[in-house]
Amino acid sequence: MSKVRVHSIAMSIDGFSAGPHQDLDHPLGVGGPALFDWFFPTRTFQRMHGAGDGETGLDDDIAAAGFENVGAWILGRNMFGPVRGPWPDDAWKGWWGDEPPYHVPAFVLTHHPRAPIEMTGGTTFHFVTEGIHVALDRARAAAGGRDVRVGGGMATIRQFLRAQLIDEMHVAIAPVLLGGGESLFHGLDLPALGYACTEHRPGTRAVAHVVIRRR
Amino acid sequence: MSKVRVHSIAMSIDGFSAGPHQDLDHPLGVGGPALFDWFFPTRTFQRMHGAGDGETGLDDDIAAAGFENVGAWILGRNMFGPVRGPWPDDAWKGWWGDEPPYHVPAFVLTHHPRAPIEMTGGTTFHFVTEGIHVALDRARAAAGGRDVRVGGGMATIRQFLRAQLIDEMHVAIAPVLLGGGESLFHGLDLPALGYACTEHRPGTRAVAHVVIRRR
16 A cells, blocks of 8 residues: 655754754754754765765664655655746756656646656656645656655645645654754644654664654 | 752653643643653652552663752642632642652742641642742752752743753653643743753653753
8 A cells, every 4th residue: 555654854852853044055954954963874865975885773774764665756845946936947956966866756846837857867856736635646646556755845744744644754853952943743733633653763873763653 | 069950841742741631630631641651650650659669770760860869849830739819728738648759848839828838758838929030049048059850830841941040951752642732842942042952862661861951
């Protein structure tokens, strides 16, 4: 059964998944990179960015599991890039260079139409202007029975949670305080939306891995 | 150096330290007791409530540490009891029976004056109507060089954090979702108030113990 999954979202103790004052110099917000102290050293991340072998262990197992059996991705526009409003041209092709780490179709939510972009390594970016339900239908069809991963950002994940469309979501709770930024769960009544925490494991580094699922 | 400490506060993944719909039947709110699945089985809790030996291990070590070197307590009125408004009489003497688990002076914040109550076992409840700074001054004086523990509830702890009066605070992050209730940190910019997370340890049971301290 094809699932809709979220993985490797990190959250501070005070509930933020990105720090305050996000901009091009601080894509994760001020203090935000500390959320990923568990993720950046993993083999999964290091190999993805061509930076060497990285660490194995539970944190890496969890990071790697996020890529298993994924047949399509859904990305919010801000996760795809910093361009706002209508696309001025076709110059921006994501943050990830010629070969993005997706290797499957990736559906980008936007209010502004744009032709698909085929990248090296199997990733094709499709631009969806009709909202999350249509994006999910298209992603499911493209995934061919495999799972759909909703990559982010937080506004997109919150929209999918509110619509009760996420089946499974992994969050790493990092031992940092951010004080502001993008709140992950504030204002969402997750039990009322059908969610419960079904897994909890301490990570290799100082983090608590939790999984929430729809009952 | 005498410190102001908070211990054994539990928080759900979605940021609540008590569940919704608190009342006499649900003093921790609906779903709230699950926050303390790590705490209730400990020897510290079980012996305090005369219920047997309880479990030892890291969770118990942490629960026990919360009582070490404490010379005075500060309690919010709602933690002391359910009575609201002026005290109708002297009948209510706390939730804990004749021998409360404090065994030192405990200062109760209230807007309504009341004479001190001396209980069995060393606890005396003092009622402070002049606010948190006066309560802290009196508690420090009574503690005789030992630490002051701020017991709760959440509104009281938030008030002390906002006034930058807490030196050290232990929080157990529990793998539950509550969906509503008393938010522990929402609206507090803890880094701006001088706080950082300085410790992180997985507990014996499924919980992440974190400590925040004032720099």
